[in-house]
Amino acid sequence: MTARLARLGSALTPLAGVVVLLALWQLLHLSGAVDALLLPAPEAMMRALWNGFVTGPMAFDFLQTVWRTTLAFGIAAVIGIPTGIVLGASPQLYRSVEFVVDFFRSTPASAMFPLFLVLFGVGDEAKIYVASFGALLVILFNVAYGVMNARKTRILAARSMGASPARIMRDVIFWESLPQTFIGLRNGVSLALVIIIVAEMFIGSSDGLGHRLIEAQMLFRMPTMYAAIFAAGALGYGLNWLFALLERRVVHWGGR
Amino acid sequence: MTAALRVAHPRPYAPDAEITIRGLRKTFAGSPVYEGFDLDVPKGAVVSVFGPNGCGKSTLINMVSGLMPHDGGQILFSGKTIAQTRLAYVFQNYREALFPWLRAIENIRYPLRLMGLPKHEQDRRIERLLATMEVRFDLSRYPYELSGGQQQTVSIMRALVVEPEVLFLDEPFSALDYEMTLAMRDRLQRVFMETGVTMMLVSHDLEEAIYMADRILLLTRRPTRIAAYLDFSAPRPRSAETLTDPAFVALKREALEIFQREVRA
Structure with a gap:
């Protein structure tokens, strides 16, 4: 009995922070230290979230953001992984493009908005491509490093067994690069989400979580704004969790 | 070509050799590691390679096994080239291999x-x-x-x-604890008795080098030469008793003397 209680207790431990945060929020709201208009009760935020998803447009906004992020990330992965493998396989080739990759990887993707707007107009393309661009470089960089840092002993082992360079690439280096590739994918999807949300705010959008956020702010619908922030946070957290899960499944040998 | 080789290396080809190395040459960063190195590894024998740190024990079997290129000389397997021979290699670091x-x-x-x-x-x-x-x-x-x-x-x-026709092992047990090392030596010995595969074994442990081997190749400091190529013909299966056998003890003392002379040299 006590063991079961202890287990339940340890399962609930991670929720303690959430409870404390909500309690502080509620207290701050009740104390009146902050204008109730700026900081509504948590309950008001949750009601706005519920209404937004059930009867309002927020479910659609959420799905639009998910869809754009998925497309942006998909494009980035489809281009980034093979390119990263090719570049990583030839350190000399990688060194020749390293500066360009590092430069654009360090450039804030938001600085590219105007360029992509000019190139692709104000539609979805500009948003998706600029997010792809940001995520692509992160993924490519990590994949290339994963390939370059493949364990020399494993490559030697495969060669000593008579594996051709193509087989070594497919049977050894690809797998060796997977842990680092997943780091790239996880960072890439997070970055894609950030860029998509910002793009939805500022590049003529009529839907998406970013749009909902900025609209609620302009109309001073604070509970809706908090609800949209929460939805965006949950989306980011969910994506990260999904990739962590996928990584544990695929790279089962990681860190062991 | 054979004639020229004979002039340069008068050492004749041993007919019962599995591996014949003649005039092997290898240079690292301008300093020679191997220079005109000759060696015969008898067919169906276990040859242990032992020598001072950095003398190129692993380099030797890496070159012979084709994992590392050599700068000159010839390595043949019963007269065949490496491409015509089935070789296998066991790495020290199994975790990474x-x-x-x-x-x-x-x-x-x-x-x-x-x-x-x-x-x-x-x-x-x-x-x-x-x-x-x-x-x-x-x-x-x-x-x-x-x-x-x-x-x-x-x-x-x-x-x-x-x-494989030849099995190369580069300090295969050095990452294991002592108890496991003893068990693995016996497992490897059993494999050898059952298959009779020719083995080249690099070891940093003199006791192990002798215990496992038919021939013990003692190397000098760089540039590496053969300090001695000893025979150990105790019957197999060898066991813990072998380690206290007078022949074993005497050979170990002799090998140790040669080793210490080479380290001081």
């Missing part, structure tokens, strides 16, 4: 897949090997789920499954 994304049994199967053998032939060879090795752990596990000794056993099986 096995493929952690494959189950142990698939690691063992991998070289057979590379050879393009049909599935039933792969299974047949693995079955035969399992019978020799007396494996008592679950081969459907991943390498990281196995102990160090089990992982190195998988490595050795992966090397043996192709039925």
Whole structure:
């Protein structure tokens, strides 16, 4: 009995922070230290979230953001992984493009908005491509490093067994690069989400979580704004969790 | 070409040699490691390679096994080139040599897949090997789920499954604890007795080098030459008693004297 209680207790431990945060929020709201208009009760935020998803447009906004992020990330992965493998396989080739990759990887993707707007107009393309661009470089960089840092002993082992360079690439280096590739994918999807949300705010959008956020702010619908922030946070957290899960499944040998 | 070689290296080709090395040359960063190095490894013998730190023990078997290029000289396997010979290699660091994304049994199967053998032939060879090795752990596990000794056993099986003509082992037990090392030596000895495969074994432990070997190759400091090429013909299977046998003790003393002379030289 006590063991079961202890287990339940340890399962609930991670929720303690959430409870404390909500309690502080509620207290701050009740104390009146902050204008109730700026900081509504948590309950008001949750009601706005519920209404937004059930009867309002927020479910659609959420799905639009998910869809754009998925497309942006998909494009980035489809281009980034093979390119990263090719570049990583030839350190000399990688060194020749390293500066360009590092430069654009360090450039804030938001600085590219105007360029992509000019190139692709104000539609979805500009948003998706600029997010792809940001995520692509992160993924490519990590994949290339994963390939370059493949364990020399494993490559030697495969060669000593008579594996051709193509087989070594497919049977050894690809797998060796997977842990680092997943780091790239996880960072890439997070970055894609950030860029998509910002793009939805500022590049003529009529839907998406970013749009909902900025609209609620302009109309001073604070509970809706908090609800949209929460939805965006949950989306980011969910994506990260999904990739962590996928990584544990695929790279089962990681860190062991 | 043969004539020229004979002039440069008067040492004749031994007919019973599995590996014939003549005039081997290797330079690292301008300083010679091997210069006109000759060696015969008898067919079906275990040859231990022992010598001072950095003398190029691993370099030698890496060159002979083709993992590392050499700058000059000739290495033949019963008169054949390396491309015509089936070789296998066991690395010191099994953790980095096995493929952690494959189950142990698939690691063992991998070289057979590379050879393009049909599935039933792969299974047949693995079955035969399992019978020799007396494996008592679950081969459907991943390498990281196995102990160090089990992982190195998988490595050795992966090397043996192709039925190599020569097996190279680079300090295969140095990452294992003493108890496991003793068990693995005996396992490897059993493999040798059953298959009679020619082995070149690098060891940093003189006792192990002698215990395992038919011939002990003692090397000098760089540029590396043969300090001595000793015989040890104690009957197999050897056991803990072998280690206290007067012949073993005498040979170990002799080898140690040669080694110390070379280290001081």
